[in-house]
Amino acid sequence: MAKIKKQPRPKAQTPKGFQDYFGADVTARNEMLATIAGVYHRYGFDALETSAVETVEALGKFLPDVDRPNEGVFAWEEDNDWLALRYDLTAPLARVAAQYRNDLPSPYRRYAMGPVWRNEKPGPGRFRQFYQCDADTVGAGSVAADAEICAMLADTLEAVGIERGDYIIRVNNRKVLNGVMEVAGLSGDDKEAERGIVLRAIDKLDRLGADGVRALLGEGRKDASGDFTKGAGLADAQAEVVMGFMEAKRDTGAATVARLNELVGGSAIGLEGVQELETIAALLEAQGYTAERIEIDPSVVRGLGYYTGPVYEAELTFEVTDEKGRPRNFGSVAGGGRYDDLVKRFTGQEVPATGVSIGVDRLLAALRAKGRMDQTAMGPVVVTVMDRDRMADYQTMVAELRNPNDGGEPIRAEVYLGNPKNFGNQLKYADKRASPVAIIAGSDEFDKGIVQIKDLILGAEIAKNATLEEWKDRPSQYEVPRDQMLAKVREILAEHS
Amino acid sequence: MAKIKKQPRPKAQTPKGFQDYFGADVTARNEMLATIAGVYHRYGFDALETSAVETVEALGKFLPDVDRPNEGVFAWEEDNDWLALRYDLTAPLARVAAQYRNDLPSPYRRYAMGPVWRNEKPGPGRFRQFYQCDADTVGAGSVAADAEICAMLADTLEAVGIERGDYIIRVNNRKVLNGVMEVAGLSGDDKEAERGIVLRAIDKLDRLGADGVRALLGEGRKDASGDFTKGAGLADAQAEVVMGFMEAKRDTGAATVARLNELVGGSAIGLEGVQELETIAALLEAQGYTAERIEIDPSVVRGLGYYTGPVYEAELTFEVTDEKGRPRNFGSVAGGGRYDDLVKRFTGQEVPATGVSIGVDRLLAALRAKGRMDQTAMGPVVVTVMDRDRMADYQTMVAELRNPNDGGEPIRAEVYLGNPKNFGNQLKYADKRASPVAIIAGSDEFDKGIVQIKDLILGAEIAKNATLEEWKDRPSQYEVPRDQMLAKVREILAEHS
Structure with missing residues (x-):
């Protein structure tokens, strides 16, 4: 029993790397999800919600170091089991x-959305907690499953408000790269x-550019700080094949x-990979996804x-301005592919699977950048x-508005x-709440059977822009009989919507 | 570096006390939320989504024992901080x-929904992970805030499908109990x-019944196993006042x-408490919540x-049958109240707050029990x-159904x-998927420009119930021109909806 004595006052602070979301940020995300x-449902995918906690064993991490019990994941020991988020x-x-x-039916189409850590x-x-939103088809070896997910991804982007022409879904194939490696003489055990160096090198294309990747395919590359990364040691002709890909x-x-x-x-x-790309393109073309x-890229x-x-x-594909005011392409919001060893660790069986993950928070940011969100x-x-x-009377008024x-x-x-x-505090409160009315x-007012209705949006506009004459001509406060309150509020809200 | 060697094969198992939710169970809960x-939003409450992880310090637990680092919460040490779910x-x-x-605006009305651990x-x-769904008003001392939450709770129950007459919201007041204690001579330092024993005793009313509580108010109570719990030692007259409450x-x-x-x-x-109950009842009555x-209870x-x-x-208030087939009242699905020391631990300031928590999973179970859920x-x-x-043709068919x-x-x-x-496997699959068509x-069929459309629901009914004549009269499979596929599918779905 090593209890530590009570601290004087705890700090009210979000833990480092975590975030709180308020109001419209929460509801906008929920609506998008x-x-x-x-x-996803329309495409025949079924919802799956697993718990946030898994055994470390099932997650596929080795039991962690004693020194650093949770490298990469948040993990803790529990009755001789390691659990993790x-x-x-x-x-x-x-x-x-x-x-x-x-x-489960086979093939099993499932979608899942929720935080990961x-x-x-x-x-x-x-951040150390963020949302993912995935759809996967398990048990379908046919590339028709991949084509379907690409079509669904296009439909999804349009459904959340990304217009046609503002996005492109690009498809590639690992098998083509395998073919390229074979042609470059890199296929032996x-x-x-x-091969590992080549894979890591091309994964850095975005960051290092073609020259950087080429250096890593050859002798190696010295970065800006002077650190040297050893390359794959490919001859120029070999490197040319990989770059050509x-x-x-x-x-x-x-x-x-x-x-x-x-x-x-x-x-x-390699030829099989190219054939798969052709099949995917043909399947999509037939459904109007030109x-x-x-596209194949x-x-x-x-x-x-x-x-x-x-x-x-x-x-x-549209441009946004970054934090320094420079235009840049918005970039990737979703990605996925085929991975055929999903359950092999558990059962020994190879089960083909393909799936996509949408970056919901990036997609929300994109819609905000395009001004597509309120x-x-x-x-x-x-x-x-x-x-x-008169609290009962005021409560009756709100009840009338809420349940008209x-x-x-x-x-x-x-x-x-x-x-x-x-x-004054009440009007300041209404202002903080962004109240329209x-x-x-x-x-x-109660004696006369009336209410005063203040149009706060118009009021704010007048206060900001109007001359004295306009101010007089455009009152932002109305006196109406009590039984016309609902109608007048509706009228004002309609003007501002 | 105490790495433990790789296990041959991990177990595919939900961690103990956690659950996986599939398909309609997920979507029904999401729709209810x-x-x-x-x-909640209509009542002016704003969404708040905090992360699953908090510092143990902020959660208000003492730093845990060394032996048992996470009693009650799931907690782990992280860079000299204890974090917890x-x-x-x-x-x-x-x-x-x-x-x-x-x-934040003050008063601050917020709602939050999500898993807790x-x-x-x-x-x-x-279960060790379950959903909560809360609404609280922070910074409003008036019992109008409590009345509002009761009204909102009634509206919420009706909105999710609990009919008027099938629920009752019962209101009590801790201050009345404090008055009762005072009258019973239990108010001194x-x-x-x-007072602690009395509070614990009455909290057990549901479980022990009136006699059990009365015993605990007096000398004490021996339970079925023979264990004795010491009572509050009240004289009969004192106990009578508490029981009377x-x-x-x-x-x-x-x-x-x-x-x-x-x-x-x-x-x-005590009188203040009774007065508050009267005010709440009057405020609610004025808005039609009779x-x-x-009710006051x-x-x-x-x-x-x-x-x-x-x-x-x-x-x-409706009856359901329990697992042993006996009728019983369904019971509580939500509860709450006023707690005026919400932020005092952090700031030293007393801030009044009142709020409610809805047991979403219990509410879903109730609707299922009433047959109100599909x-x-x-x-x-x-x-x-x-x-x-012909995969492209089949894909085109589904695309036509999805995006008609x-x-x-x-x-x-x-x-x-x-x-x-x-x-046969394909029809078995359709069956597992509960496909209607x-x-x-x-x-x-492609040569003739037609498709076959099988009504699987009717087919199953016929297979179960029909005589041979009926079978002949009521075909469950239709041959239609390809361009009438959509219309025929709609017709069949409409019959079964």
Whole structure:
């Protein structure tokens, strides 16, 4: 019993690397998740929600160091078991696919959305809890499953508000790269180290550019700090084949395919990969997903080291201005591919799977950048309190707005519940709440059977812009009979919507 | 570096006390949460989503034992800080209310929904991760805030499908109990121990019944196993006052109030409590929430030890049959009350708060028990694969169903993506998916420009019930021109909806 004595006062602080989300940020994300779930569901995918906690064993991490019990994941020991927070939604899917393999339909299409946790050093924009939103098909070896996911991804982007022309889904294939390696003479068992270096090198194309990758394919590369990274040691001709792969994109899909066939000519696996890309393109074309939306692009290299077949990535193509005011492409919002060893760790069986993960928070940021999201979500109508003893009347007013009997939409409304003594505080409160309308009624109004209705949005505009004459001509406060309160509030809200 | 060698094969198993949720169970809960959020939002409550992880310091647990580092919570050490999974949604609210106190509106109405974690021994129906769904008003001392939450709770229950008459919200007040204690001579500083025993005793009313509580108010109680629990040692007359409080409910609210006034006659705090109950009832009555929906009931004792003012609980009043087939009341699905020391630990300031927590999973179980939920959610239309080379045509069919151009609702549909060789497997798959309709087209059909449409629901019914004549008269498979596929599928789905 080593209890430490009570601290004087705890700090009220979000733990480092975690975030709190308020109001419209929460509801916008929930709405987006619901929209995405709607598309996934329409494609026959079923929801799956696993718990946040898995055994470390099932997650596929080795039991951790004693010194550093949770490298990469948040983990703790529990009755001789190590438990951990999931770091993605794929590892839990693998566990579920193995655990329920006799009960699940096969193929099993599932979607999952929720937070995942990473035990990493937090940094600007790098959080230790964030949302993922995945759809995977388990048990379908056919590339029709990959094509379907690409089509679904296009539908999803359009459903959440990304217009056609503002995104492109690019498809590549790991098998083509395998073919390229074979042609470059890197296919033997003794070449595993070189293949690893090549994979890591091309994964850095975005960051290092073609010259950087080429250096890593050859002797190696010295970075800006002077550190040297040893390269794969490929001869120029070998390196040329690999570089040619990443630069194989041509103006049309057919020309790209022709170029890839040239590159992997001698390799069976390479030709199979090109064939798969052609099949995917044909399947999508038949459904109207033409190359303006989904195209073959061998420069998609992210994840090629992880995936075993088709790889796909959704990029938003419009420009945004970055924090320094410079224009740049928004970039990737979703990615995925085929990985055929999902449940093998558990069962020994190879089960083919393919899936996509959407970066929900990036997608939200994109919509915000495009001005497609209502940034200034309207607050509630605030019924102010002039007379503390009339609380039942004020409550009745909000009830009438929330549950209107005129057949119209319910109106978001609340009564001021703070100390009503200082009326200025009530209007400041309404301002902080972004209220469009305030209702005001004291003894005078109750005696006369009326209410005052203040149009706070118009009021703010007038205060900002109007001349004295306009101010007089455009009153922002109305006196209406009590039984016309609902109608007048509706009228004002309609003007501002 | 104490790495343990790699295990041969990991177990694919949900960690003990955790659960996986599939398909309709996930979507039904999400829909319920969205409905509840809609009501909360209408009442002016704002969403708040904090991370799953808090510092143990902020959660308000003492640093744990060395032997048992996570009693009650799941906790782990992280860079000299103890982090933990939140065990409810109130502790994070307290942290947020203190941390952002200068930015949040006051009063601050917020709702939060999400999983919480308890490090407890798992048992039947007791899980270590479950959902909570809370709404709280921080910074409003007026009981108008309590009344509002009771009204919102009634609206919420009706919004999710609990009919009026099938629930009752019962309201009590800790201050009345304080008055009762005072009258019973238990108010001195030297009586803290007795007051503690009394609070614990009445909290057990549900479990021990009136006789058990009375024993604990007096000398003590021996349970079935022979163990003796020491009582508060009250004299009969004192115990009578306490028992009288719990049994003070009368036929009308007015009579109950009169009885409570009798009981706490001599106590200022007691009279204040009764007054608050009267005010709440009056405020609710004015908005149409009469005693059939929300009533004063001093037998609501759960949480009286924790709360400082009004306490409320929502109970479903219909009977269900338990696992042994016996009828019983469904019972409580939500509860809450006023707790005026929310942020004091952090800031030293007393901030009044009141709030409610809805047990979402219990509410879902209630709706299931009432048959108010669609248990047999319809699966997708399945387009079968007769000819592997026609995949593009099959994909085009599902695309037509999912994104129909006839202006109607999209139809959930999928193509069979498993190995198509054995057609029986495809129909078994459709069955497992609860598909209402299968589409069948091979070379014959493509040549003739037709498709076969199988009504799987009707087919199953006929197989079960029909005589041979009926079977002949009611075909469950239709041959239609390809361009009438969409219309025919719609027709069949409409028949089954």
